[in-house]
Amino acid sequence: MRKDHPLAKRSEIHPEDLWGLPLLTSRQAASNNQFSGWLKKDFDQMNIVGTYNLVYNVSLMVEEGFACALTLDGLVDTGSDSSLCFRPLSPQKTASMHMVWKKYQRFTKAAQRFLEQIQHAFALLDA
Numbered sequence: 001m002r003k004d005h006p007l008a009k010r011s012e013i014h015p016e017d018l019w020g021l022p023l024l025t026s027r028q029a030a031s032n033n034q035f036s037g038w039l040k041k042d043f044d045q046m047n048i049v050g051t052y053n054l055v056y057n058v059s060l061m062v063e064e065g066f067a068c069a070l071t072l073d074g075l076v077d078t079g080s081d082s083s084l085c086f087r088p089l090s091p092q093k094t095a096s097m098h099m100v101w102k103k104y105q106r107f108t109k110a111a112q113r114f115l116e117q118i119q120h121a122f123a124l125l126d127a
Contacts, residue, residue, distance in 0.1 A: 001068040003085045012090035015039045020047055022067035024058045027051040035070065038093045059084060 001008055007017055015038060023046060029035060030051045036042045049067050052058040058069050059076040063083055071086075072095060078086045099118060107115065 001062065001085060001087065002065060002083055004083075005068065007068070007087060008085050010087060013087045014090055015041075018046070018068075022047050022049040024048075024050045024052055024061060024067045024069040026055075026071070027053055029070065034095075035093070038089065038091070 007013060007021075010017070018039065019041065025035070025043075025048060030043055030048060039046060050058075050061070052069075055069070055071050055075045058071070061067060062069050073086050073088065076082075076084060076086070078084050101115070
């Protein structure tokens with residue numbers, strides 16, 4: 001949301017805070033109705049004004065005051081020079097992510113190193 005949005009004064013966002021607000025959400029979240037339990041309403045009861053695949057593009061609409069966006073933290077610049085801010089949801093809503101690749105894919109050296117670093121990082125999380 002924009003830093004001058006009324007909800008930006010809060011440290012966290014509750015489901016009722018979003019009822020009636022114009023919202024942008026990822027196309028995947030909308031198609032899977034992923035927030036319906038958290039919102040305590042179905043998406044068709046919310047004021048979803050658009051969906052997105054690329055969060056950068058939606059951040060431009062949020063900057064213009066078109067709507068607030070439901071997104072993961074850290075995907076958009078919300079630093080001191082930005083007009084945007086992120087507020088976490090309460091109760092916390094988490095998302096699972098998967099990284100997939102072809103079983104016998106031939107990688108460049110850089111891509112292979114990246115994959116090894118990702119696998120190492122996740123191995124540390126599982127330990």
